Amino acid sequence: MFFSYLYRLQTRLIVKRLCEDTSTGLYKPDNCFLKGGKMTKKGIWTGVAAVAIIILLLLVLGTSKKEGYTVAVVTGTTFEKEARKFPGVAEVKLYEDDNQTLTELSTGRVDAVITDRLVALTGIEKGGYDNLKLAGDLLYRETIAVALSKEDDALRQAINKALNQIIADGTYAEISRKYFGTDIMLDVTRPVTFPNEAPASDDSLEKVLKEGVLSFAMSGGYPPFNYYNEKNELSGFDVEIAKAVCKKLGVRYKPVTTAWDGIIEGLRAGRYDGVWGSMAITEGRLNIVDFSDPYYISGAQLVVRKDSPITGTESLQ
Structure with a gap:
């Protein structure tokens, strides 16, 4: 104008x-x-x-071009809000998954990506993005857990018990080493999402045991946590941990892939039993769903090209 x-x-x-x-x-x-x-x-x-x-x-x-950097994030994640905090960010572009964000960064169409640190490390290696690197320290820590409907307390408590069992018997560590080369929960203190709560009396667990199946939603585009492998099979850390928990509960695991930006609405509408897709616990989400105890701790990471002037969050101020 x-x-x-x-x-x-x-x-x-x-x-x-x-x-x-x-x-x-x-x-x-x-x-x-x-x-x-x-x-x-x-x-x-x-x-x-x-x-x-x-x-x-x-x-x-x-x-003419806006002054500042263009940052790519996956839509519906906590990373979008974080990216918009920085005055040096002129534009935040939204994508369906990190396969797209890292490709856009590698080809020079955006200046940086904010995503999970473990996702970034694995994505750079698996995608062959030799021109990308992590920049700076974690922007913040994230506690990752299973999202469940607020009325399903008995099911949530059963999932917590099964998680503790696979951590104690070494199943968790074995799966973790497969994807990350190490036990990512080693020497990590797991917080309890709802400490000192009484045993639940609702029928959510009974219904699942009767049906013999437990369905969990995820995006299917978040490697190494949930993604389609070269055989077009759903795989990943989330998938295998969820399978191990279902085995402990004596039910069949049923994965459901759906768009991330509507995944909580799908849970509330009853289209699946929970969200097991690397969802972070936030105050806003706790207002509408409940969460299990965390099954891993990670954090937000800035990713840039190796020739970028961006060295960390200080470059975005």
């Missing part, structure tokens, strides 16, 4: 100047355009000057 106003103003000034009567200084349109029904030389030059100014200003407008 500013450039549009500017080129209109400049054009008027040029036209006025070229159309002035040199003897009186007064504006005379006849001097400029038509005289005896024919275009005058001055009229021609006025038109040329006006067109040149318009073209120049349109070029400036077309090539």
Whole structure:
């Protein structure tokens, strides 16, 4: 809008100047355009000057760019809110998964990505993004757990018990080493989401045991936690941990893939029993769903190209 106003103003000034009567200084349109029904030389030059100014200003407008960086995040994640905090971020672009965000970063279409640290490390290695690196420390820690409906306390407590069992018997560590080369819960103190609560008396666990199946939703595009492998099979850390928990409960595991930005609404609508897809516990989410005790702790990480001037969050201030 500013450039549009500017080129209109400049054009008027040029036209006025070229159309002035040199003897009186007064504006005379006849001097400029038509005289005896024919275009005058001055009229021609006025038109040329006006067109040149318009073209120049349109070029400036077309090539102008917002000051600041463009950051890519997965839509519906806590990373979007974090990216918008920084004054040095001019634009936050939203994508369906981190396969897309890292590709966009590697090819230069965005300046940085904010995602989970473990996702970033694995994504860079598996995707062969030799031109990408992690920048700076964690932006913040995230506690990752299973989201469940608020009325399903008995099911949630049973999942907590099964999680403790697979951690104690070494199943968790074995799965963790498969995906990360180490036990990511080693020497980590797991917080309890609802400490000192009484045993639940609702029928949510009874219903699941009767049906013999437990369904969990995820995006299916969040490697190494949940993704489709080269055989087009759903795989990942989330998937295998959930399978191990279902085995402890004596039920069949049923994964459901869905868009992340509507995944909680699907849970509340009863389309699946829970969300087991690396969802972080937040105050906002706790207002509408409950969470199990965490099954891993991670955090938000900034990812940039190796030749980027961005060295960490201080570069985004």
